[in-house]
Amino acid sequence: MTRTPASDGPREPLCGLEVAVVGAGPSGVFATQELLRTGAHSVTVIDRLPAPYGLLRYGVAPDHQQMKQLIGSLQQVLTDPRVRFVGGVEVGRDLATTTLRERFDAIVYAAGAPIGRPLGVPGEGLPGVFTSEQFVGWYNAHPDHAVEDQLLHGPCAVVIGGGNVALDVARILLLDPDELVRTDVPDHVLASLRATRFTDVHVVVRRGAKEANFTTKELRELGELPGVGVIVDGSGLPDPSAEPDTRSRIARNLELFAGWAAEPAKPTRARLHFHFGFSVREAVGTDRVASVRLRPTFSETSDTDDDLLLRAQLLVSAVGYRGREIQGIPTDPDSGIVTNVDGRIHRGGRVSLGEYVVGWQARGPSGVIGTSKVDARQVASHLVEDASALRARRPLGTARDPLSVRGLGWAHWERIELAEQALGERRGASSVKLFTWTSLRSATP
Amino acid sequence: MVYVITGSCVDVTDRSCVEQCPVDCIYEGDRKLEIHPDECIDCGACEPACPVSAISHERDLAPSEVQYLDAAREFFARGRA
Numbered sequence: 001m002t003r004t005p006a007s008d009g010p011r012e013p014l015c016g017l018e019v020a021v022v023g024a025g026p027s028g029v030f031a032t033q034e035l036l037r038t039g040a041h042s043v044t045v046i047d048r049l050p051a052p053y054g055l056l057r058y059g060v061a062p063d064h065q066q067m068k069q070l071i072g073s074l075q076q077v078l079t080d081p082r083v084r085f086v087g088g089v090e091v092g093r094d095l096a097t098t099t100l101r102e103r104f105d106a107i108v109y110a111a112g113a114p115i116g117r118p119l120g121v122p123g124e125g126l127p128g129v130f131t132s133e134q135f136v137g138w139y140n141a142h143p144d145h146a147v148e149d150q151l152l153h154g155p156c157a158v159v160i161g162g163g164n165v166a167l168d169v170a171r172i173l174l175l176d177p178d179e180l181v182r183t184d185v186p187d188h189v190l191a192s193l194r195a196t197r198f199t200d201v202h203v204v205v206r207r208g209a210k211e212a213n214f215t216t217k218e219l220r221e222l223g224e225l226p227g228v229g230v231i232v233d234g235s236g237l238p239d240p241s242a243e244p245d246t247r248s249r250i251a252r253n254l255e256l257f258a259g260w261a262a263e264p265a266k267p268t269r270a271r272l273h274f275h276f277g278f279s280v281r282e283a284v285g286t287d288r289v290a291s292v293r294l295r296p297t298f299s300e301t302s303d304t305d306d307d308l309l310l311r312a313q314l315l316v317s318a319v320g321y322r323g324r325e326i327q328g329i330p331t332d333p334d335s336g337i338v339t340n341v342d343g344r345i346h347r348g349g350r351v352s353l354g355e356y357v358v359g360w361q362a363r364g365p366s367g368v369i370g371t372s373k374v375d376a377r378q379v380a381s382h383l384v385e386d387a388s389a390l391r392a393r394r395p396l397g398t399a400r401d402p403l404s405v406r407g408l409g410w411a412h413w414e415r416i417e418l419a420e421q422a423l424g425e426r427r428g429a430s431s432v433k434l435f436t437w438t439s440l441r442s443a444t445p
Numbered sequence: 446m447v448y449v450i451t452g453s454c455v456d457v458t459d460r461s462c463v464e465q466c467p468v469d470c471i472y473e474g475d476r477k478l479e480i481h482p483d484e485c486i487d488c489g490a491c492e493p494a495c496p497v498s499a500i501s502h503e504r505d506l507a508p509s510e511v512q513y514l515d516a517a518r519e520f521f522a523r524g525r526a
Binding site: 026030066067069070073215216217220245247248249252367373374377 | 446464465466467468486487488489490492493498501502504505
């Protein structure tokens with residue numbers, strides 16, 4: 001690291017500055033890590049949940065344990081003596097952004113994009129219809145989405161979406177629930193999956209196989225689920241060898257689809273169907289969803305001859321996410337993206353000194369976990385650049401008071417972890433998640 | 446399961462992948478970058494970052510490319526001096 005001479009001011013550029021990071025998910029923790037590397041001496045990381053790790057804990061599928069290894073590196077950052085974790089505090093609701101600005105020199109927003117987009121079609125309000133936020137939140141024990149009663153009805157499900165979230169949802173529905181016993185899913189999720197065996201799961205993609213955003217690895221996993229056949233109509237599939245780069249993700253995905261399309265049908269316990277070029281028009285049912293009406297996406301006419309009616313007792317929309325607007329922070333109402341230029345928050349068309357944003361709250365929900373590292377470096381360099389202006393802005397003779405921001409700290413999170421480990425022991429799992437606000441706040445099951 | 450950097454990286458070493466890796470498991474190799482097979486968490490962040498499509502999941506390696514995974518293992522086994 002380059003150090004400026006002592007006479008030029010503080011040896012560490014960020015020395016003496018109180019920084020708050022809003023959100024303890026990957027983007028917030030990567031930003032914290034980068035700030036520490038740049039010489040920050042005090043970072044307060046605030047999360048609305050009593051548990052840290054954001055999407056790693058509440059987004060990544062329970063059977064993707066390898067991804068969760070990243071938790072180890074995030075934990076290292078959050079337990080650094082220069083970092084204080086404040087859980088269970090929602091900025092904009094429990095703590096005003098104006099208060100935050102009084103108590104900290106700089107604030108980095110990293111609250112992600114947690115809100116699942118709805119489909120906007122008739123019948124969406126029927127029981128059995130969920131957004132991916134609700135459904136993923138349910139199986140991942142997010143306290144906003146706990147449903148202890150039998151949630152699922154089968155044996156058919158429709159998942160709308162052309163991204164990895166749609167694949168996660170399909171895989172969770174199709175895998176043998178015994179595969180989840182050693183993971184951290186709550187007992188009621190396991191029970192619900194066991195009580196409802198799905199025979200047919202349909203993944204519906206608005207555009208073509210080529211435009212889908214699936215990762216090859218995730219796609220391949222579906223084809224390897226024991227007892228599950230993948231059914232794709234080969235007639236409309238683009239030729240993988242026509243791709244300019246035959247090693248690209250798209251070419252590899254197309255090869256997988258072509259392989260499945262060419263496979264002779266054989267009897268399996270369950271089937272995964274891919275439908276490309278269809279959009280959902282309606283969820284049909286009386287007391288709960290019973291079927292889903294699809295129409296070719298690029299149909300010129302309004303006639304219903306080409307409509308496809310799929311029997312389904314469960315409909316999950318995985319059509320993207322948007323940010324949750326934080327009161328007092330300029331945010332685009334549709335995307336939930338905070339108004340910013342390269343990570344500096346703008347108010348009234350001008351840079352707002354000391355306010356920054358990273359990750360999905362800055363860019364929208366794209367990229368895998370890890371993409372936020374670039375944002376983190378950027379925000380750290382902004383802070384270095386702004387440091388003297390931030391110091392000069394401090395009211396004379398006053399001290400910032402970060403400790404006055406109180407919530408459930410790291411010790412509380414460790415109690416949650418212990419409670420979760422105890423729950424896990426009964427099932428031979430290393431931990432099983434607490435899933436209600438009450439249990440998370442009390443750190444007891 | 447891990448990601449592997451194949452021959453297209455040789456003498457290119459663009460390093461865009463290094464910027465993306467959340468666990469910092471991509472190292473400077475002899476003439477190319479190398480992913481540490483024991484540190485990679487299989488997240489896939491690096492794959493789309495590569496301008497020369499040099500990064501593949503180990504399951505996607507062509508028979509002629511399997512050597513790169515072996516080479517990576519050997520590289521890290523002998524220590525990165």
